[in-house]
Amino acid sequence: MGKPARNWPLLLGLLVLAACWLGPLPAMSRTAFSAHMLLHLGVVALAAPLLAIGLARSGLRVDGLRHSSAAIALIFAAEMVVVWGWHAPPLHEAAALNVWAFVAQQASFLAVGLGVWLLGFASDSRRGLAAAMFGFF
Incomplete structure (x- = not known):
């Protein structure tokens, strides 16, 4: 099976975006x-998660981050700040009214989401996947 067929999650993730x-x-x-x-x-x-699976299949590894409690805490803290920050009324309204604020909101949602999912899919253990799932929900 060729590399493009193996990396269908990356392509599907881009299509979903x-x-x-x-x-x-x-x-x-x-x-x-x-x-x-x-x-x-x-x-x-x-x-x-589709992009994270695709990147993991491409050989990207974040095992060093997975073993660092500080890095894991930083990624989950960033997710909380981004998600809750953009749902604060002034920022939520700014994203609804200003195209550049909307672009920043969506890019930051993707960045922290990708960070969380990469912890799970670009590591070699189920612990990383459990951490990603726990952080997402």
């Missing part, structure tokens, strides 16, 4: 909370 960001959800999320949550979960719960 394209569907989320280039489809109707960004415009709908300005006024509908359900669209906002579909967009958020599409990026964090669908695209990020």
Whole structure:
């Protein structure tokens, strides 16, 4: 089996991102909370883990981070700050009204989501996956 066939999760993750960001959800999320949550979960719960699996299959390893309690705590703290920060009323409204704030919001959601999922899928143990799952939920 060739490398492109083996790396279908990376390609599917990029396709999910394209569907989320280039489809109707960004415009709908300005006024509908359900669209906002579909967009958020599409990026964090669908695209990020698919991208992390694809990157792990490409050979990316984060085993050093997985063994560092400080790094794990930093990634989970960043996730909490990003997710809760963007849901604070002033930042949430800014992302709804300003395209650059929206881009920053979505990029930061993807970055922290990818960080969490990489802890699980780009490590050699189930402990890393459990940490990623625990941090996500």
